Amino acid sequence: xxxxxxxxxxxxxxxxxxxxxxxxxxxxxxxxxxxxxxxxxxxxxxxxxxxxxxxxxxxxxxxxxxxxxxxxxxxxxxxxxxxxxxxxxxxxxxxxxxxxxxxxxxxxxxxxxxxxxxxxxxxxxxxxxxxxxxxxxxxxxxxxxxxxxxxxxxxxxxxxxxxxxxxxxxxxxxxxxxxxxxxxxxxxxxxxxxxxxxxxxxxxxxxxxxxxxxxxxxxxxxxxxxxxxxxxxxxxxxxxxxxxxxxxxxxxxxxxxxx
Ligand code: OAD
Numbered sequence: 063x064x065x066x067x068x069x070x071x072x073x074x075x076x077x078x079x080x081x082x083x084x085x086x087x088x089x090x091x092x093x094x095x096x097x098x099x100x101x102x103x104x105x106x107x108x109x110x111x112x113x114x115x116x117x118x119x120x121x122x123x124x125x126x127x128x129x130x131x132x133x134x135x136x137x138x139x140x141x142x143x144x145x146x147x148x149x150x151x152x153x154x155x156x157x158x159x160x161x162x163x164x165x166x167x168x169x170x171x172x173x174x175x176x177x178x179x180x181x182x183x184x185x186x187x188x189x190x191x192x193x194x195x196x197x198x199x200x201x202x203x204x205x206x207x208x209x210x211x212x213x214x215x216x217x218x219x220x221x222x223x224x225x226x227x228x229x230x231x232x233x234x235x236x237x238x239x240x241x242x243x244x245x246x247x248x249x250x251x252x253x254x255x256x257x258x259x260x261x262x263x264x265x266x267x268x269x270x271x272x273x274x275x276x277x278x279x280x281x282x283x284x285x286x287x288x289x290x291x292x293x294x295x296x297x298x299x300x301x302x303x304x305x306x307x308x309x310x311x312x313x314x315x316x317x318x319x320x321x
Pocket of ligand 1: 267
């Protein structure tokens with residue numbers, strides 16, 4: 063029971079139903095996801111108890127200087143991450159997003175994730191703000207086309223560009239700008255959507271964290287699905303659904319569209 067004496071399940075059912083109503087009523091809903099979206103599929107988050115940044119220093123593994131200093135170590139890490147992502151399967155929350163996308167016909171999805179699980183699940187129109195693990199490019203920007211990250215790329219570490227320099231993964235590294243077109247589109251969507259659904263991000267990495275705030279400032283409702291509170295949770299206009307994406311998203315879909 064909570065303070066008002068309402069049973070937790072009732073409260074949760076009420077919130078799920080409110081979220082389902084907001085989604086069915088929206089003309090342009092936009093989804094924004096972070097590492098928590100992938101965690102039930104087995105991808106580690108960055109800041110949780112088992113998060114990458116509890117074990118490693120971001121500046122060692124996710125910066126240009128880190129790659130130049132110790133390319134073998136960094137590429138070992140990316141090889142492991144890529145292998146994990148290839149082997150993992152999208153959970154039920156992804157299928158729920160596919161269903162919402164089918165029902166609404168337009169449902170752009172902005173993500174900070176680089177693991178490709180949204181696309182693997184069949185979600186269309188994915189805007190990758192932090193790049194992706196699919197390809198790698200010359201660290202010195204020699205102009206050679208990007209290379210697909212497949213197992214044979216890792217036969218000798220670090221992998222090299224045809225010009226002889228080392229390759230870097232096409233993910234956004236610390237200190238780098240976000241891909242211009244992706245960021246521009248994300249800001250435009252925040253400016254034009256009438257609902258935003260924010261899933262599994264700690265909301266601490268700028269500029270991705272500013273995107274829902276742009277929508278909220280226009281009076282647009284934001285549904286937050288997260289296992290924990292974030293800086294977004296207490297902002298007026300946010301509907302807080304506390305729990306995992308793999309449980310909550312299918313529940314919303316069930317209420318909104320039936321099984
Ligand atoms: P974080 O690891 O910072 O946050 C993950 C969030 O997901 C936390 O708020 C958790 O409470 C929540 N969470 C965990 N499991 C969940 C679940 N099953 N369902 C719902 N929520 C869950 O990840 P991000 O916010 O994505 O950047 O991190 C942002 C950026 O920081 C990353 O893209 C990466 C990192 O440094 C770069 O590498 C450039």
